[in-house]
Amino acid sequence: MAVPRPAHLVTAAACAVFSLVLLLVLPVVAADDPSLGSAPSPGGPGWWAVTAVLLAQAVLVAFVARAPAVVLPLITGLPVALVWAEPGSVFTLTAIAEIAAVFVAVVARPLRGWWPYLVLAGVLLAAGQFGSSVRTGVDVGTAAVGGAGQALVVLGLPLLLGSTLAAQRAAAEARRHEVRALRREQDALLQAVTARERAAMSRELHDIAAHHMSGIAVLAAAMGRQVDTDPAAAKRSAAQVREQSRAVLDDLRRLVGLLRSDADVNRPVATLATIATLVEGHRATGAEVALHLPEDLPEPGPLAQLVAHRTVQESLTNAAVHAPGAPCTVRVEALPDGGVGLSVRNGRATGPDPGPGSGFGLLGMAERARLVGAGLVHGPTADGGWEVGLRLPPPDVVGTVPAVPPSSGKDTA
Structure with missing residues (x-):
């Protein structure tokens, strides 16, 4: 089994500490309130049995997020052993780890994959509470109602809270996915617009360069032949080369002007x-x-x-x-x-x-x-x-x- 996450280890440690502290305090409280029944004295066989169950439950809490279908029934099934070892008020302490385990499992895993095992855990919890109550002298009917109520409260409350938190997390994750999808769409649109603009600029530059430069090349070739035989014609060709060169510069300035935000929008077009x-x-x-x-x-x-x-x-x-x-x-x-x-x-x-x-x-x-x-x-x-x-x-x-x-x-x- 994989190593538990740090948050789950902290939760397990908190369950162990809280349960053991209450186990130590319970004999003192039970001495002042006889209605709580007897509580095992520290160091006795019953006390060690309860301690072992509480620690085992805490350890299992660390792994419940990984395999709730296996771990959760174990957590609620372990206290059944206390029905014979140490029944009574001390049995309630086992609910601490059970509440934490259900909450962690619901937050970590979708319920649809393991809900039958949650029902099994509820049956085991109700059976343990029922047996503990009967062992302490409670009548069967009252013990049955108490066991069912204990299962509903211990499992239902963390189930409700965990499901709410899981739904909020799922909604937040969906929003994050939506934002990422929108960003990808915006990036794709930006790339498409950039590609179109580059293509437009490429066509414009091609028109400018090809149109004027081809004329300049023709005139330059003519000048090479005319410079010795017809100097006057060569001068006219040179003047035309200058005109074509100015036209190139004018067109380039116009193209650059179109790319500037302060360009003259009233400039005549073709x-x-x-x-x-x-x-x-x-x-x-x-x-x-x-x-x-x-x-x-x-x-x-x-x-x-x-x-x-x-x-x-x-x-x-x-x-x-x-x-x-x-x-x-x-x-x-x-x-x-x-x-x-x-x-x-x-x-x-x-x-x-x-x-x-x-x-x-x-x-x-x-x-x-x-x-x-x-x-x-x-x-x-x-x-x-x-x-x-x-x-x-x-x-x-x-x-x-x-x-x-x-x-x-x-x-x-």
Whole structure:
């Protein structure tokens, strides 16, 4: 059997001390009150028998929490031996350990696992009290009632108190589990929000870096060829590099500003109208980009317009990287259902293909489209180029819609 807990050892020691003190005091009290009956004198055979039972009960109290089904009947059964050795008022002293044992057992173990043994302990206790009463001359009926009452009081009172304490402990433990579960849920939500924010920042940084840096790389390559043959053109390319560099810094400052609590919330954002400025920036790098952008377009929400702007930006950047020198066409038009469709198409590359990219750009476009319930398609064209199509739903429509790239309209070069 495992070593008892310190609290149970203290309880057992307290039972032993309290019982033995009362055993020593009882002869003095019985001498002044004859109604208590006789009490064994210290040192006599009866006194040693009672002492042995009380000490044995105290020892068993230390182990009752471990095995109440075995220990509790032993604690209430041991005093039965005193019916023949020393009946009378001294028998009541055995109730001290019995009360403590029931209380400890109920607090430590759920009652449903050992309640039949509690009933057995009650029967043994009532039988012992009944035998002790009969041995001292009490009539059988009175002795039976007294034994049953003794069992109900000795076992019922600690059972009630222990069950109340156990229920309070269980409720407190349930609250602790609930708090821990809520904390885990909050941590999971925080991690999910952090992951989404990181993904959003990653997409934003990718847009900024890929868009401007690809233009700077193209201009720098042109400068290397123009510096000897066409110094004036090289100077113009250098000026454009400076403009692109300033644009990178402006976009980075804007991104940092969004992360600050005191950022300017009135700063203008990208819309469908700013696609024209975006195309002009690519044309300034020497790219051939045609634009179809009617003025009488529906007005999706601000977030949907930002998604459209970023899709065009990423598509033109990919075309500059993977199909350098290929002509591009950007089409934006109103759809019959009130939405807006756009497509970015580039022809076959005229220069060497730098190889496959990371795929983050296409992944970012798809995630943005899902945020606003838009449909996105992309893939190669029949002539060896590439096309990206985006369909923004009407402002009053929620959900993902299929992407149908527009196929008509007037191009402007």
